[in-house]
Amino acid sequence: TTDTVCGTCTKGSASAGDMRNCTLCDVKVGEYAAPGSGYCSVCPQHAVFDDILDRCDCFDTFTRGDDNKCTCPAGMTLDGEECVLCEKAKFKINLGVESCELCEDLLKGSITEKEGSTTNSSCICPAGTFDNLKKEDRRCEIVDEGVSEIVEGMTLESLSLELGFWRTDKNSLDIRQCPVEPACVGGNSTDGYCRDGHEGPYCDVCRNGYTRDAFRLCQSCGESAVSVFVSLAVITVCLAIVFYARRLAKNNIRENKGLIKRLKNGAKILFSACQIVVSLPAVVPDVIFPETFEQFVGALQVFNLDLSQIFAIGCFTGGLFNFYYQVLLTSLLVIVALAALYLMGRGRVEEIREQYSNAALALTYLTLPTISTMAFRLWPCDNFDNEKTYLKADYSIDCNGASRPYFVAYYIFLILFFPVGVSSLYSLLLWRNKANITKPIQAREEDHKLMAIGFLFDAYKPKYWFWELVETVRRLLMTGVLCILTKDSFV
Numbered sequence: 001t002t003d004t005v006c007g008t009c010t011k012g013s014a015s016a017g018d019m020r021n022c023t024l025c026d027v028k029v030g031e032y033a034a035p036g037s038g039y040c041s042v043c044p045q046h047a048v049f050d051d052i053l054d055r056c057d058c059f060d061t062f063t064r065g066d067d068n069k070c071t072c073p074a075g076m077t078l079d080g081e082e083c084v085l086c087e088k089a090k091f092k093i094n095l096g097v098e099s100c101e102l103c104e105d106l107l108k109g110s111i112t113e114k115e116g117s118t119t120n121s122s123c124i125c126p127a128g129t130f131d132n133l134k135k136e137d138r139r140c141e142i143v144d145e146g147v148s149e150i151v152e153g154m155t156l157e158s159l160s161l162e163l164g165f166w167r168t169d170k171n172s173l174d175i176r177q178c179p180v181e182p183a184c185v186g187g188n189s190t191d192g193y194c195r196d197g198h199e200g201p202y203c204d205v206c207r208n209g210y211t212r213d214a215f216r217l218c219q220s221c222g223e224s225a226v227s228v229f230v231s232l233a234v235i236t237v238c239l240a241i242v243f244y245a246r247r248l249a250k251n252n253i254r255e256n257k258g259l260i261k262r263l264k265n266g267a268k269i270l271f272s273a274c275q276i277v278v279s280l281p282a283v284v285p286d287v288i289f290p291e292t293f294e295q296f297v298g299a300l301q302v303f304n305l306d307l308s309q310i311f312a313i314g315c316f317t318g319g320l321f322n323f324y325y326q327v328l329l330t331s332l333l334v335i336v337a338l339a340a341l342y343l344m345g346r347g348r349v350e351e352i353r354e355q356y357s358n359a360a361l362a363l364t365y366l367t368l369p370t371i372s373t374m375a376f377r378l379w380p381c382d383n384f385d386n387e388k389t390y391l392k393a394d395y396s397i398d399c400n401g402a403s404r405p406y407f408v409a410y411y412i413f414l415i416l417f418f419p420v421g422v423s424s425l426y427s428l429l430l431w432r433n434k435a436n437i438t439k440p441i442q443a444r445e446e447d448h449k450l451m452a453i454g455f456l457f458d459a460y461k462p463k464y465w466f467w468e469l470v471e472t473v474r475r476l477l478m479t480g481v482l483c484i485l486t487k488d489s490f491v
Contacts, residue, residue: 008036012051032056046070046081059083065095072097075116085116093119107131109140113152124153131155146175148186160188166202167193174385178202179392180216201384201395211315215294221315265459268365272475275369279479323394324407327374331414334367354452361455364422368472369479375414378407423472429453430466437465 009015009022014037025031025040032049033040043049043056047070050057058070061083065071072083078097086092086100089111093101103110103123110123110131117123125131125140128149132141133156143149146165154160157170164181167174170190178184183195183203194203197210197218206218213219278297280289289297338360345356380392381399391397398404430437436450437457444450444462451458460467 009033011035013037014039030056044069063095071095075118086112088112088115089123091117091120091122107138107140125155127152129154130159133157144173144175146177151188154188158188161186161193168201168384168386168388172385176202178204180204182217201382201388201390204395209315215289215297268459271366272471276475276478279369279373322396323374323377323391324397324403327378327407327410327414330367330374331371331418334363334371335417337363350448354448357452358455361453364418364425365455368418368422369475371414372419372476373479375411375418378411378414419476423469423476426456426469426472430456430469434465438462 012027012033013022013024014033015022016038023040025033027049030043030048031040032043034054046062047056047058049055058064059082061072061076062070063073072078072092073095075086075092076083077086077092077100078084083097089103090100091103091112092098101120103112103120106120107123107125109125109129111126112122113124129140129142130147131154132139143154143159146162147154148160148162151160156173159167159175161167161175161184163186164178164184165186166176166178166184167190179202183198184193185195187193194200195218197207197220199205199207204216206212210218210220280297341356341360341363345353345360348356374393377393378391381389382392382395383389389399391399430453433450433453436444436447439447439462441462445454456468457465
């Protein structure tokens with residue numbers, strides 16, 4: 001017999017006996033052997049022997065599990081002899097060769113941002129939809145108007161609103177367009193929907209230290225000081241013009257009678273037009289005006305005869321001066337002034353009484369649109385999905401508040417006194433004096449008793465004795481009545 005040759009097989013080969021019979025291990029199937037091994041060992045599934053590390057190592061796409069076996073990591077699944085990333089809209093949380101789970105089974109309509117997602121939280125709604133977060137029937141729903149259509153992964157609580165939109169809280173689906181678009185900056189935080197200085201429903205309430213301008217934007221009280229200065233300048237100019245006209249009238253009443261009449265009627269028309277223009281931001285807040293027009297309207301706020309806005313009273317009251325007090329201040333001042341004019345003219349000679357009567361009629365003419373607009377705005381309230389109801393004219397006022405019934409009663413009084421009462425007074429005075437008003441112009445101008453109400457007809461030809469009523473209705477329609485119409489009423 002042949003003698004056995006003792007020795008050691010080299011690394012990667014093995015023999016059960018004679019070293020001359022050492023056989024190379026088949027590395028293709030994962031076999032390996034240490035020096036002097038009597039047999040070839042096999043690496044676990046999905047592993048290969050690493051000569052450098054001198055151990056079995058998992059294939060490139062695999063990892064070792066807790067049982068020391070090679071398996072697919074989270075976010076990957078087995079495809080043949082390799083692990084591949086889970087497709088979009090799929091995820092896998094644990095190690096293993098199991099299939100990836102569908103996001104659709106967790107959140108209907110959802111996707112993932114990328115392949116290889118490892119958590120169920122990776123399942124998000126695509127752009128243009130949001131997760132409704134319902135326990136039953138959880139799904140991605142299409143966003144409504146006012147919600148961004150380019151943001152992925154939105155939930156009900158993190159809806160990203162566009163500029164000019166607002167909602168009550170993070171669980172609300174009632175997305176509303178703001179009456180003052182620049183006040184609502186949008187975003188995905190209910191605490192950050194509002195422009196600086198704004199808060200409350202629709203971001204339409206001014207914070208302390210801010211006051212509202214003509215376009216319902218909240219300005220810091222420092223900036224408002226400039227507007228007050230401009231208003232005072234306009235008032236000064238207007239008073240100077242009136243003083244000059246009266247002086248001219250007294251000194252040259254006969255020579256300049258025609259000129260004075262034209263100036264007076266021109267001023268009346270100009271004032272009426274300015275009142276309509278400056279009221280537009282309040283009666284049609286949904287309309288966006290050019291910046292230059294906004295500056296123009298801001299400078300003309302004196303014609304609106306709203307003292308609280310002209311003098312930025314909100315800056316001196318710590319935010320306590322709301323729309324209710326604004327209406328009270330403006331309307332009571334006018335009512336007191338009318339009463340004072342009546343008392344001062346009572347018992348005077350006819351010429352003096354005529355001047356007071358004309359002054360009273362002029363005051364009603366000047367203040368009718370402002371107070372009528374305020375009166376109409378005391379009524380409309382806005383209901384929200386959080387069961388809150390606020391006054392549209394001032395969203396800091398709760399329409400269910402204890403003071404509401406008193407101001408509803410005052411609203412009725414103002415409507416009866418100003419839009420109805422003043423218009424009826426004009427009608428009565430014109431009708432009772434129709435015969436004299438329709439006389440030739442020269443004849444009626446010589447009637448001093450008639451000219452006590454000349455403010456109502458002096459600008460019109462005799463046959464148009466009633467035209468001041470038409471003008472009054474037009475002014476009311478373009479100011480007070482417009483503010484109670486909703487934006488859907490406009491074509």
